[in-house]
Amino acid sequence: MQPRRHDHDAGGDPEVLAAKAVLRDEVWTALIDGGAARFPGARNRISNFIGAEAAARRLRDTDAWRSAATIKSNPDSAQLPVRRYALEDGKTVYMAVPRLAEEEPFFLLDPDDLADPPYRAASIAGATRSARRVAVAELEPVDLVVTGCVAAGLDGARLGKGGGFADLEFALAAAAGLIGPATLVVTTVHELQVRAAGTIPMTAHDAPVDLVVTPERVIDCRERRAARPDGGIRWAELTEEKIAAIPLLQRAR
Template sequence: MTAARAARFPGAAGRISNFVGAEAAAERLRGLPEWRAAETVKANPDSAQLPVRQRALEDGKTVYMAVPRLAEFDPFFLLDPDHLADSPRKAASISGASRSARRVAVADLSPVDLVVTGCVAVGEDGARLGKGGGFADLEYALAAAAGLIGPRTLVVTTVHELQVRPAGAIPTTAHDVPVDLVVTPERVIDCRAARGPRPEGGIRWSELTEEKIAAIPLLVALRS
């Protein structure tokens, strides 16, 4: 990504890269019938998906954006398109969400129609590679355990074409959440027939370290 000048500041290393063409990918997603049908969107907070969050608010959708690293007891921002302190673009940023949104607990969320996630890389079979922190999978597990995400909830990602890998190239584990649709500036890849099963059973406590649990207030409360 960096060598091809496809990554925007601050680069691709160690993060969900903000990529050249993120706006075009968001527009392509916006044109899909699955997008138009969605009323409530859960989205990651990374810069690469800011154009997606912006368009969701512009289109009148409620957006739940995860607090970075789930570092608050109420780990989601609730962005109501009818009550924003800033423009949709500003409100969709992390700094803007602190002004336009209120933090809410998982119990305060409504069922989600569409999940937006970021990727370091993604396979044509829906296999997703993140930063390694496991936060996207944990966000999904928390929402699924609360009954907010079901088998029909669509999981999508927007990426640069260089981030797309062939089917079978990305190894997966039982807790990994596969992607249904991969959207690049150039195309839409429907992975629903090829992707692996979604994880079931909510939070996999045995796979969480004590350090990870201690860093996420909600996990501390749930375990106690």
């Protein structure tokens, strides 16, 4: 049985949604055919990839990483090494609960108060033991945002798996003053996930990335990327199905 696409409850231009879906399938196929996909598989997710640790180490060597004390990260396996290194380096990590599905939609991981070693605490299962759940109002401003991608463009365009959760997290955090104009947004991906400028469709609610980090290089997109969304939730672009699935949106409306 074919799994339901993550963008099944997405609003917006059907042609743009279809173009993004085609590109996702292209990237997932490239990862599989190129032998770069890693458990739990490439399709229908933020794909874990061979070389994720090397990409995380390359990010770790940047000035942006060294100057950051607090990081907000996605919960996907591809960025597990990033979260692990953050905890090992003494950084506070806010990790989103998958699909923003809880009343308190973030895990707070304090590197000085972990029940497990960082490599375990940084996983979703480990966070349930080492972290406490917090609401958006309890978050502190973050220095670095780590996001997962299906594909990333040389112009900073980001393609997620279609659920829209990363963009919602960004909008909520920006509206709460936790992310400012100077806050860097970074991602780690395989080279097969990198696309030429102008390849990935962008809409008004899509948050671009500043740095794309692969096992081989750091791509600085700041001079080429599109402007960030101006903050706040774009209610007109959300379907009732999406709002009903996320308690945080139900309360905010």
